Amino acid sequence: MAALYAQLLVGLINGSFYALLSLGLAVIFGMLNIINFAHGALYMMGAFCAYFLLNLTGLGYWWALLIAPIIVGIFGMILERTMLQWLAGLDHLYGLLLTFGIALIVQGVFQNYFGSSGLPYAIPDELKGATNLGFMFLPIYRGWVVIFSLVVCLATWFLIEKTRLGAYLRAATENPTLVRAFGINVPRMITLTYGLGVGLAALAGVLSAPINQVRPLMGADLIIVVFAVVVIGGMGSIMGSIITGFALGVIEGLTKYFYPEASNTVVFVLMVLVLLVKPTGLTGRAT
Amino acid sequence: MKKSIASLLLGTALSLIAAGAASAQDKVVKIGSLSDQSGLYADLGGPGSTLAAQMAVEDSGLVAKGWKIDVIAGDHQNKPDVGVNVARQWFDIDKVDVIVDVPNSGVALAVSNLVKEKNGVFLNSGAGTSDLTNAQCTPNTIHWSYDTYTLAHGTGTALTKAGGDTWFFVTADYAFGAALERDTTAAVQSLGGKVLGGVKAPLSTSDFSSFLLQAQASKAKIIGLANAGADTTNSIKQAAEFGITQSGQKLAALLLFITDVHSLGLNVAKGLNFTETYYWDLNDGTRAFAKRFQERAKNHAMPTMVQAGVYASLIHYFKALEALGGNPHDGAKVVAKMKEMPTDDALFGKGEIEPNGRTIHPAYLFEVKQPSESKGPWDYYKLVATIPANEAFTPLDKSTCPLLKK
Numbered sequence: 001m002a003a004l005y006a007q008l009l010v011g012l013i014n015g016s017f018y019a020l021l022s023l024g025l026a027v028i029f030g031m032l033n034i035i036n037f038a039h040g041a042l043y044m045m046g047a048f049c050a051y052f053l054l055n056l057t058g059l060g061y062w063w064a065l066l067i068a069p070i071i072v073g074i075f076g077m078i079l080e081r082t083m084l085q086w087l088a089g090l091d092h093l094y095g096l097l098l099t100f101g102i103a104l105i106v107q108g109v110f111q112n113y114f115g116s117s118g119l120p121y122a123i124p125d126e127l128k129g130a131t132n133l134g135f136m137f138l139p140i141y142r143g144w145v146v147i148f149s150l151v152v153c154l155a156t157w158f159l160i161e162k163t164r165l166g167a168y169l170r171a172a173t174e175n176p177t178l179v180r181a182f183g184i185n186v187p188r189m190i191t192l193t194y195g196l197g198v199g200l201a202a203l204a205g206v207l208s209a210p211i212n213q214v215r216p217l218m219g220a221d222l223i224i225v226v227f228a229v230v231v232i233g234g235m236g237s238i239m240g241s242i243i244t245g246f247a248l249g250v251i252e253g254l255t256k257y258f259y260p261e262a263s264n265t266v267v268f269v270l271m272v273l274v275l276l277v278k279p280t281g282l283t284g285r286a287t
Numbered sequence: 288m289k290k291s292i293a294s295l296l297l298g299t300a301l302s303l304i305a306a307g308a309a310s311a312q313d314k315v316v317k318i319g320s321l322s323d324q325s326g327l328y329a330d331l332g333g334p335g336s337t338l339a340a341q342m343a344v345e346d347s348g349l350v351a352k353g354w355k356i357d358v359i360a361g362d363h364q365n366k367p368d369v370g371v372n373v374a375r376q377w378f379d380i381d382k383v384d385v386i387v388d389v390p391n392s393g394v395a396l397a398v399s400n401l402v403k404e405k406n407g408v409f410l411n412s413g414a415g416t417s418d419l420t421n422a423q424c425t426p427n428t429i430h431w432s433y434d435t436y437t438l439a440h441g442t443g444t445a446l447t448k449a450g451g452d453t454w455f456f457v458t459a460d461y462a463f464g465a466a467l468e469r470d471t472t473a474a475v476q477s478l479g480g481k482v483l484g485g486v487k488a489p490l491s492t493s494d495f496s497s498f499l500l501q502a503q504a505s506k507a508k509i510i511g512l513a514n515a516g517a518d519t520t521n522s523i524k525q526a527a528e529f530g531i532t533q534s535g536q537k538l539a540a541l542l543l544f545i546t547d548v549h550s551l552g553l554n555v556a557k558g559l560n561f562t563e564t565y566y567w568d569l570n571d572g573t574r575a576f577a578k579r580f581q582e583r584a585k586n587h588a589m590p591t592m593v594q595a596g597v598y599a600s601l602i603h604y605f606k607a608l609e610a611l612g613g614n615p616h617d618g619a620k621v622v623a624k625m626k627e628m629p630t631d632d633a634l635f636g637k638g639e640i641e642p643n644g645r646t647i648h649p650a651y652l653f654e655v656k657q658p659s660e661s662k663g664p665w666d667y668y669k670l671v672a673t674i675p676a677n678e679a680f681t682p683l684d685k686s687t688c689p690l691l692k693k
Contacts, residue, residue, distance in 0.1 A: 003504050010496045108325075115586050116329035117517060120552035123528070130530050136500065139528045211528070212493055213520050213550060217326065221493050256486075256497035261460055263497075264489040 006136035007257040008250055013142045015249020016149035017204055021222065022229040022241040023153055024200035027160065030236030031173050031193045034084060035092055037100040039226070040219025041107050042198050045072050046205025047214045048110065051119050061124035061210070068206045069199035076198030080191050103220070110216035118213030145207050152203065153242045156196075160238055169193060225264075228271045234281030244282065312613035314354040318344070318601065319383040321373060321398065322413065324362035327491055327517040328390040330546040331591045332413045334360070335584055336388040339594040342580065343601035349609070359383070363394045365490070370394035371401050378405040384616060385410060385604060387597045390515075392416035392463035396423055403427045407618040410604060412596025415515070415542060416466040417681060420645040424688035427618045429625060431646045432596030432635075433564050435463070436681045438541045439470035441562025441652050441674055446509055446539050447480045454539075455507035456485030457498045457522060459514035467513040467541055483507045488514070495522045499529055503536065511539045520547050527555050544591040548667045553658040556667075564650045564679070565592035565634055566668050572633030589665045599632045600646070638676055643688035650679035 021043060028036045049071055050064035059067065079102065087094045127141040160166040172179040172186045180186050205219075212218055225248075233244030248267055256263040274282060320340050322332040337360040344356045359381065363370030370389070377383035378401075386402060389395045390413030402409040403425040411419060412431040415438065419430045447454075454475050458464040464487070472482050483505045486498045499522065502510040510531065512522050519540055526538055540547075543561040567577030567589045576598070580590045590598075607624040608614055615621065622644070630638045630646060638648035653668040661667060683691065 003500070006500050006504075007497055010494075010500060013496070014494050111325055111329070112585070115546070115588065116325065116327060116333070117331075117520065117546050117550035120550065120555065122552075122554070130528075137503070137530050137534070139530070141528065142496075211525065213517060213524065215517060217517075218493065221491055253497055257501065260486045260488060260498065264492065 002135035004257070007253045009136065009138065010142075010256075011250035011253020012146055012246060013249070014252060015246035016146050017208060017222070017245075018226055018229050018249050019153050019242050019245025020149045020200055020204040020207070021226040022233065022245045023156055023238065024197040024204075025226065025230050026233070026236055026238055026241040027156065027200070028194060028197035029230070030238065031160075031169055032084075032088075032190055033092070033173075034087070034095040034099065034194075036197065037096055037223070038079070038103040038106070039099075039198075039201050040221075040223030041103040042072055042076060042201040042219070043205040043208075043222070044110065044216060044219035045075065045106065046202025047121070047209040047212075047218060048114075048205075049202065050206045050209045051121055051214045054121070061206075064206050064209075065203065069202040072202035072205075073195040073199035077191050077195040080194040084194065085187065085190070103223075107216050107220060114216055116215065116217060118215030118218070121209040121214050123210040141210060145211075149204070149207065152200070153245075156200065157238050157242065225267050228267045230281075232267075232271050232274045232281055234283040237281070237283040240281065240283030312611070312615050314349075314613055316349075316354065316356045316385070316608065316614050317377075317381060317383045318356065318358045319374070319377045319381070319386045320358060320360045320388050320597070321363055321370060321377075321386050321394075322360070322388045323365050323390055324360065326365050328365070328413070328515065330550075330588065331516060331544045332388045332390040332593045332597075335580075335588065335590060335594045336413070336597045338580065338583055339590065339598040340387055340601055342576075342583075343598045343605070347602060347605035349605055363389070363391065363398075365391050365394065367394045367397040371397050374398050374401050375405075378402075378407055384408060384614060384618070385601075385621075387411075387601060388413045388593065390414055390593060391461075392418075392466060393461050395419060396462060399423065399425055399428045402618065405618075408604065408621055409618075410597070410600035412600055413593045415463045417470060418462070418466060420641075420643040421681065421687045422689075424643045424686075424690055426644075426690060427622055429600060429622060429640055429644045429646060431600040432592050433542075433562070433650065434645070434680070435467040435470040437564065437650050437674075437679045438467060438562050439474040440678065441650055442539055442541055442560055443471040443474040443511070444478065445560060445652050445672065446537065447475050447478045451509035451537055451539075452478075452480040453507040454480060454482045454509045454511050455502045455505040456482070456511045456513050457495065457502055458485055458487050459518055460487040460489050463515065464513045468511070471511055471513065471541060485511075488518070490518065492518060493521060495525050496529060498522075499526050499531060503529065503531055503534070507536065509537050509539050511541055513541050515542045516544075516547065519543060520551050523551060523559070524555055544593070545589050545665070545667065546591055548655055549588070549665065553656060553661055553667065556655045557657050559655045560652065560671065561655075562650055562652055562674070563592050563668075564648060565590075565595040566651065566653065566670075568666065568668070569651070569670075576634055595634045599630070599634045602632050603628070603630050603640075641680075641683055641686075643683070643686045643690055645680050645686075647676040647680045649676050650674040 049068035053059040233240035255266040320337040361373040385408040392414040395414030409428040417434040417436040635648040652672040
């Protein structure tokens, strides 16, 4: 039984990454209608950013949590301004192909310079060590990841669903012309939203740097699962993607315990089942 | 009846043409370096293996003697079907004579079968599975550098003898992991050790904590990591995080490359025991090669034993071609010649190729240095013991290779 609790907790930790990443995807899809396949590459850039901040400028983990999302977010906004904005109103396929291409280029460039085995990044001193919970040995850093990502997820949900700014944003997706008529700069808002989604990916990257190796392919390995999470949760649903992210982390963790061979397919089996029963995803509304 | 006679004649004629083509010797050689060029094994093989092949061509001195030798590279993406397709195209269209490297045992076994069918030469140094020179051996395949038997009998035996008599495996869920777990289990049990359990993790898993917790709960003294590349580095890093080594269990990284140690950093990797057959800082010969390699390598990485194997096996291949007086474009004939000649190169020392295609040479048990012991980048290993060639590889009387039953 103790082992089961431990697996549930480990699942929750992985779920935090799924939730943070799928949240960014949901924000971008919900507000911009772009299927952002570059998300994994941007997550990887966040981790590399943390590595560079530490090794080139000496700025540690806590600064990286703040600065990396801003730097990568700016990179994202440049992408949106220079390329993605021209695809507004076109079929989803164009955005998907463009962002997928960007992901391949970014990963290729990083791989060319840093190889595939990755770079080391240590856990910050303040979060080193572990506590004994009785049923398991919990590294303090992992506990921090769960709490921090939960806070970030809820804050993002609050921002978009409950504030005036969020209301403008949602209105702008419904009817951009009308919102513009009220004197709101819609294109700038869209750019900032893309930056926010991208920043969330980079934040997940920084969080993951001390756990996983900082590798050019770290995002590519994860992004497909995250897309499945978004599809299961319902495309564009903010709360849906947060809950599904955590839930699927737990389900995957249990699979690793009971039948490890299936642990990297279970998410997709679930996706198929959900799509068969409810094609809009668990929380999605039919349009 | 008429039809079948006609087809028989046609068949005979075609095979005569084929035989005629095969017997024509020339001085043209084409080398295909087939590897994982961008995935989790790209640093231990990949572009570095292509470089090693080019260096072997330059050092052979054959080009100056009028030979025309080309090296091409391909990406198998760790998928057997992709690997076989690339290899098939190389044989049919590009007229490749020899395929080198090929990490990933699943891909290597598939390519080995194709090379036999096409009568090419397969010099494998990237894959681990000892099946390449056992049940699935062919007259066209030579296995260099290491195999799962070496790893099992190096690291597995050493740790069991040192008191680690209970094991739990975290195994990569494909041909290599299965072979490594099987061979290590045999080595551990032969010394009276016990295997308490194991878990099969999918290839390219990013989070190993679930599996490590199961290993921790098993209370085994040794956690055997039967995986490779980024899977191994992630396991080691996360094991440190979950306090596995602090609580008395010991990690056995059954396959660890110098690029993995470099990527982990000495703080995490220190104290690990593992087996390799090549390390750059062993002697003057290994140092000289490594220095030239490092200058030209991307990221200025030191060569792994896989890349060293590509170089050494090609050097031996060229010697055999020279002895034959040209390239007969007949894989089985060249491999037979290679088996006749003793191997001797600066990287692996003197050795020989056994009838089942296994190259034997000494192997080394290393320990990763403490950060305070390391003099600088890439100074990572301490030599613990040298395993003589006849103990490092499957003894011939235990090999299940069908070629031996004549």
